[in-house]
Amino acid sequence: MNTQALLTPNNAMNRVRYGIDRMFDTMVPAFVRNIGLTDARLTGPSVNLIEDDDRLYVEAELPGVAMEDLEITVADNTLTISGARSLSVPDDATPLRQERGELVFERSLGLPTQVEVDAVEARMVDGVLRVTLPKASTSRTRRIAVTQG
């Protein structure tokens, strides 16, 4: 038996397992979302984390959350978004159906690099919060030219 093959991290067995994990990681959330089981009240808002050479960007879906009800903190390489949304019932109206509901949330994201805490910006666009975190100068990607000789 070729034990060496099993000890290699990239062995066939691991690849299959990784494939199955990946399938569940992608299909299950899609399925759950599609049948309407994701609930910001239970899971917190959905968050994207995007990186380019100089900055990190965090996007969070927060429809109907007022800016004054939001609190964003950065400490110890962790971004925390917390806030609340109350039920907005129009005046004198009777609810016939309420699928949106109240929302109290707190989400923390570990950031992959050091960021410049003083230069973090947050904007709310169309119900999506967009936080821009400039990377600390030591964490920025620098392209190094390869010279011949």
Place this chain on the structure above:
Amino acid sequence: MAIKIQVKDNQKFDRTYGTGNGTFVNRSVNAEPRTTTTSNGFAGQYGISDVRPSMGCPVVRMMNRGMHPFTYGLNTFAPTVANAFGRFVPTFANGSNLPFARTEPFQGWMAPNTFETLGTTMPHPFAAWLAGLATTPWSTPVDEVDVMPEQTFGSTTMTDFVPLDIYENEDEYILLAELPGASVEDVDILVEGRSLTIKGSIKPTRWAENSRTLLQEKPSFKSIERTLLLGSDVLVEDLDATLAEGILTIRLPKLNAGCTTAQRVMVAAA
């Protein structure tokens, strides 16, 4: 004929009417008098009700034919299943949570219109399949056959769920739909006959070429579609839609707004 309505930011929108003669019932106040009799005793004719895009339509079609107790089973099942997920609180048209509390005297077993009843937010998980099952043995008109695959497997297009609040006051129905990230040009409201569809594709944010996604929970491209059936007491022509902070607000004025009491008609003696 469909009317496509464009949503404007925080103001009354323009309507582009399609060609052809209008399909609206009760265009004016003097139209046919409203009747309160519905097929199953639920106040399905009035208000707004829900059709799930993937499963709803074939089922509704089936339901309107409905003659088999099996479909009645769906009616009893759906609210319970919805409760099991802990998400929906089914409230029926008469304001109660009990599916069998009727607003009118019992009229016999009638066509159950689960999807035309207020408050039934989610169909039975196998609703389409069950409906297909129920259709096949007892009534097999030829035109039903080609619907079968769709009934069995559901629609092939995946659409995201749009959480929706519906409120009612004396003058209007108010719909609040969550569409985070949608701008005005992403959303269409389509009105065709009695159905109102909120349809849209929310485009992904454009990032720099060399950016990498490290975590993605929010789908990059969202396709949304949700269809509601409007009662005949809704004045679709005067619908008003605004989009702000990711919340789409649709106001649907009621026909005969303010006339809450029945009018007494004097009958002259012969």
